[in-house]
Amino acid sequence: MSTPLIGVSKSILKIKELISHVANTCLNVLITGETGVGKEVVAQSLYAESVRSSKNFVKINCAALPETLLESELYGFEKGAFTGAHKKRQGKFQTADKGVLFLDEIGDMPLSLQSKMLHVLQSGEFSPLGSDQDYKTDVWVIAATNHNLEDSMAKKMFREDLFYRLNIIKIDIPPLRERKEDIPSLIEYYIRLYRSEYPENHGSKPEPDILEKLCQYTWPGNVRQLQNCIKKQMVLNSWEKILDDLPREHPDLSPQIQINGQSRESYSLENHEFANNRPSIISEFVDLSTSSEKLFEDISLKKIKKMASDRVEKEVIGFVLDKVGWNRSRAAKILKISYKTLLYKMSEFEVSPPVK
Amino acid sequence: MADPRRLLIVDDNEDILSTFYEFFNSMGYEVKTAVDGFAALKLLKDKANFFDCLITDLVMPNISGVGLISIVKKEFPHLKIIAMTGFGDQPGALASEANADVVLFKPIDLFDIEHTVSDLINPKNDNP
Ligand SMILES: Nc1ncnc2c1ncn2[C@@H]1O[C@H](COP(=O)(O)OP(=O)(O)OP(=O)(O)O)[C@@H](O)[C@H]1O
Ligand SMILES: [Mg+2]
Numbered sequence: 001m002s003t004p005l006i007g008v009s010k011s012i013l014k015i016k017e018l019i020s021h022v023a024n025t026c027l028n029v030l031i032t033g034e035t036g037v038g039k040e041v042v043a044q045s046l047y048a049e050s051v052r053s054s055k056n057f058v059k060i061n062c063a064a065l066p067e068t069l070l071e072s073e074l075y076g077f078e079k080g081a082f083t084g085a086h087k088k089r090q091g092k093f094q095t096a097d098k099g100v101l102f103l104d105e106i107g108d109m110p111l112s113l114q115s116k117m118l119h120v121l122q123s124g125e126f127s128p129l130g131s132d133q134d135y136k137t138d139v140w141v142i143a144a145t146n147h148n149l150e151d152s153m154a155k156k157m158f159r160e161d162l163f164y165r166l167n168i169i170k171i172d173i174p175p176l177r178e179r180k181e182d183i184p185s186l187i188e189y190y191i192r193l194y195r196s197e198y199p200e201n202h203g204s205k206p207e208p209d210i211l212e213k214l215c216q217y218t219w220p221g222n223v224r225q226l227q228n229c230i231k232k233q234m235v236l237n238s239w240e241k242i243l244d245d246l247p248r249e250h251p252d253l254s255p256q257i258q259i260n261g262q263s264r265e266s267y268s269l270e271n272h273e274f275a276n277n278r279p280s281i282i283s284e285f286v287d288l289s290t291s292s293e294k295l296f297e298d299i300s301l302k303k304i305k306k307m308a309s310d311r312v313e314k315e316v317i318g319f320v321l322d323k324v325g326w327n328r329s330r331a332a333k334i335l336k337i338s339y340k341t342l343l344y345k346m347s348e349f350e351v352s353p354p355v356k
Numbered sequence: 357m358a359d360p361r362r363l364l365i366v367d368d369n370e371d372i373l374s375t376f377y378e379f380f381n382s383m384g385y386e387v388k389t390a391v392d393g394f395a396a397l398k399l400l401k402d403k404a405n406f407f408d409c410l411i412t413d414l415v416m417p418n419i420s421g422v423g424l425i426s427i428v429k430k431e432f433p434h435l436k437i438i439a440m441t442g443f444g445d446q447p448g449a450l451a452s453e454a455n456a457d458v459v460l461f462k463p464i465d466l467f468d469i470e471h472t473v474s475d476l477i478n479p480k481n482d483n484p
Contacts, residue, residue, distance in 0.1 A: 168423040
């Protein structure tokens with residue numbers, strides 16, 4: 001069963017009404033909003049209210065797959081289309097025929113794939129990789145993103161023609177902090193749900209003073225974050241503890257990020273869902289106090305990922321080696337890596353036994 | 357001309373909306389306005405067959421002009437549609453694809469658009 005769209009705020013009521021008016025038009029829909037606001041819930045509601053609800057709802061995450069894989073997932077491929085294509089495979093455009101194709105994180109689709117996507121949306125035809133045959137497809141396209149596509153277009157990272165073709169119906173879901181009225185009903189709904197799923201758990205509902213605090217919190221992770229708190233409450237049964245554990249905003253961040261003196265820009269960065277509650281961790285990998293140009297040049301997800309995972313690996317390896325008295329073959333077994341890999345990593349991260 | 361012609365004008369820019377409203381009113385039309393595609397659709401569903409012509413902007417929140425045109429052409433095929441676009445030719449092309457009767461580019465001369473409206477509503481009025 002898909003999640004119902006819970007909420008009593010003006011914006012959620014309007015979205016519900018809009019859904020009921022457009023669910024049977026099959027016009028392309030673009031859903032926008034911060035992470036965790038419920039973009040997928042809205043996509044599912046559109047599908048559930050449409051005549052296509054008896055057909056497939058096919059989701060593809062355009063941010064999660066590398067370019068070539070994303071392309072073959074979307075369009076499928078013929079046997080022998082590339083090395084490793086031992087068997088012909090159906091693409092999502094075909095699986096979703098007569099149903100819904102949910103293009104999640106469309107803002108992250110590489111430019112190189114955007115023109116092909118545009119072509120399919122225009123013509124309703126596509127051909128699998130390695131095939132010269134055109135297939136007709138009748139899919140209802142619902143796309144979602146937490147990027148500001150206007151910005152992406154200005155930076156030439158998103159095609160304008162594709163944007164306008166997707167943006168026929170636009171559903172923008174405001175962040176939870178702008179519709180606090182929804183918080184009580186979301187809590188009500190999820191507590192009831194978790195109680196029925198795990199009757200042995202006895203997390204209680206928040207008392208009015210706690211509820212007030214929950215409503216005042218800014219919820220950078222939106223409904224997903226709230227939902228996780230409720231899950232925790234079912235186990236801990238202590239709203240005080242949960243409130244204590246909520247990440248606070250960092251008022252000291254804004255003076256650090258001064259983007260060419262433009263305070264508005266720095267405001268939006270500060271409020272960005274990720275930057276918001278994790279400036280400290282970002283600052284461990286890049287120098288946030290530099291100018292924006294330098295800063296943006298230094299930020300590379302790949303590089304940061306490598307630095308972060310190296311650091312964690314180094315710590316874990318040191319920890320395990322310490323526990324087993326620096327017996328390397330035992331440590332390798334525990335870490336579930338080969339002895340050779342362990343030695344390699346030890347030298348790369350300069351992990352060595354403490355000198356006595 | 358006993359029966360005034362009825363127009364629905366849709367634009368998310370309130371200034372444009374009121375300018376158009378005043379102008380068409382003074383030309384003897386009965387005018388209703390809406391600030392986006394969704395508001396327009398509700399008006400249309402409420403008063404099916406009431407309007408003779410729809411004038412709509414293209415880039416708007418919730419239901420865009422292109423979306424509105426597609427829905428209207430299916431549900432109220434008799435309604436004449438003029439699309440107005442100010443954003444390059446992407447939305448304009450989509451409006452034609454959605455079968456708008458006329459696509460005009462902003463800025464729009466009010467007397468021109470009134471001519472277009474009257475031509476659309478009274479085709480070949482002068483040769484019986
Ligand atoms: N209005 C709502 N009613 C009930 N549950 C909701 C609502 N909005 C969000 N949720 C729940 O919150 C979680 C996050 O929602 P969802 O996955 O739809 O967010 P999203 O906008 O797609 O986020 P992301 O950008 O991170 O993908 C889900 O578990 C979803 O069920
Ligand atoms: Mg999502």
